[in-house]
Amino acid sequence: MKYNDTMTVLEHIAELRKRILLVAAVFILSMIAGLIAAPYVLTLLKLHSPAFQVTWNVFSPWDGLRIYMSIGIVLSLLPTLPFALYQTWLFVNQGLSGREQKAALRFVPFSAICFIIGVAFAYFVVFPMSLAFTTGINSQMNLVETYGVSQYFGFMFSIIIPLSLAFELPVVVLFLTRIGILSPSILHSMRRYAYVLLVIIAALISPPDLVSHLMVAIPLIALYEISTWLASWMYRKRELEVEHADTDGVQLSL
Known part of the structure; x- marks a missing residue:
């Protein structure tokens, strides 16, 4: 089904339903493949853990x-x-301008790359330190460490x-800046509130101790600052594109 200006609400719902079913189908197929690979991944994680070797108990x-x-x-x-x-992107692209469509599609592979980098950073850096x-x-308290696999x-x-x-x-900040939101x-202006929110999130997802909070909060705050810097770069680029477009329009009218 192609989008057009006369699509009814029911047609939009049907299109959304089709997209959701496709995602669900990919998830199910990926889940099957993941279950097949799970024993091998578990063995790999056990043999090559970034932290020290532990005995997993059930x-x-x-x-x-x-x-x-x-x-x-x-x-x-x-x-x-x-x-x-x-x-x-396929569902919303007809509601975007041509420039916004290209920007949104370009950020899809970058989002996958950022997710993989996040997994690697969390697994190889934050997890072993925590x-x-x-x-x-536990060692200082002379406690016997018996780890359950769960x-x-x-x-x-x-x-x-x-x-x-x-x-x-x-990626989200870059995209929203690219389309002008x-x-x-x-x-x-949101920096101080963002810092408080990120510290709260770090406290919720990290172990209940100050060092672990800091190990999670500092990367989150660094990500916000990187996002702010990237947004400034993208904003300047967007302004130059608008300026060039206006200049070209004036020249054509002359």
Whole structure:
């Protein structure tokens, strides 16, 4: 179905339903592939952990199945998220100008790259530091460390997933600046409130200690500052394009 100016509400709903079904189909297929690959990924994570080697214990008959499904879901998100963004672009592109359509499509692959960078940063940097700190506290208190596989992966996913999504912030800010919704002045005026919100988010997704809060909050604040810098660059570029377009229009009218 192609978009046009006379599409009814029901036609828009039918188009949205088709996009959602396509995303669901990709998610299911990716989930199947993720479940097939889950045992191999689990073995790889166990043999090549960025943190120290730990013994995973099972404290419930459901722990193995829960981790198996969790890994399958996480793996299925890797192809599903970019595809969902592309389907979103297909759904809304007719409501955008030609310039906005190109800008939105260009940011789809960048969002996938940022997500992968976020996963790598969380897994290889933040997760080992958080685990080392918590185990250091346990050692000082002479506690015997017996890790359950469910608790271990729950701790890991609670760090990796929020940070990976947070790495999408520069892409979102760039896109909104490109289409004229955001500007550097808005981001600068919101800085103090954004810092408070990011610190709260860091406290919610990190272990309950000050060092872990800082290890998560500092990258989030750095991402906001990077987004602000990129927004300033994109805003200047957009202003130059508008200025050149106005100049070309005046020359054509003459």
